[in-house]
Amino acid sequence: MGASILIVDDSVSIRQSVRFILEQSGYTVFEAADGLEGLKRLSETKVQLVISDINMPNMDGLTMVKKIRETDGIKFLPILVLTTESQGSVVEEGKKAGATGWIVKPFNNEKLIETIKKVIP
């Protein structure tokens, strides 16, 4: 059984396509539609990695990253940001918030899996 990954994205289409790719590679996938739901999921379920979008209603991705970094038990959880944002200043903000890595959409299947394997070998 592969590692568990939480996908946080407000777009159903993105969640579907990421889930499809991850499941093909043997990962177990959980979903959340925004940062708040993501945090709730993390309090109920143990995952090894979070893949999150940035622009979402209720709670954006970077706020969620900061909250995770402040929460005992999930403080050191690896988080990959998967976003349409490619601007240097936003990437820098993500690094400061505590993200582990940054992938700009539209992503490439192989590179996504490769990156995940680097983060959770």
Add this chain to the structure above:
Amino acid sequence: MRLNWQFQKPEQYIGPGDFFSSTDDIVISTLLGSCISVTLHDRAVPVGGMNHFMLPFPKGTEDPQLSTSARYGVNAMELLINDILKHGGQKKKLRAKVFGGSAVINLDKAATYDIPAMNIEFIIGFLETEKIPVDSFSVGGSLPRKVYFFPKSARVLMRYTHSSSFALSRRENQYAHRLVEETANAGKPILF
């Protein structure tokens, strides 16, 4: 932005791969062949935007909604949606209009795929999945469409055009080839 004399408003033209949104009293225009343009509007702000995109050719027999090429369509839509959110719009309040997907393009590679049909199928599926209601659409056929979108009111004026098929087909061809290259080089990950 140049002034459109007919409408007496500033006009922003968008080409293949572009998107634009605004809260201003302007007109956003485009010329479509096989490509798709979606206009999205949140009347509460009001803010509106339009994109212009095409799916790259799928590899092999991928599921149309989950393929790598569909992800490009999703991305084109997400870029526009995020831009509208930055102007104060809300995703759950967005309403759409859909144009394009006519059989104008004449590609050597296109013989294997029905590009316009693929584009139309994708966008209808996407809007349904994301629960964005469609107020009107004009898709398919064989003539290019000139589209004018007024982002403040969500009004669209569309007409068919005969004059520019050849140049348009050539431009969409170039865009399609550029997309194939982009697909191969997409999404370079950074690890901090």
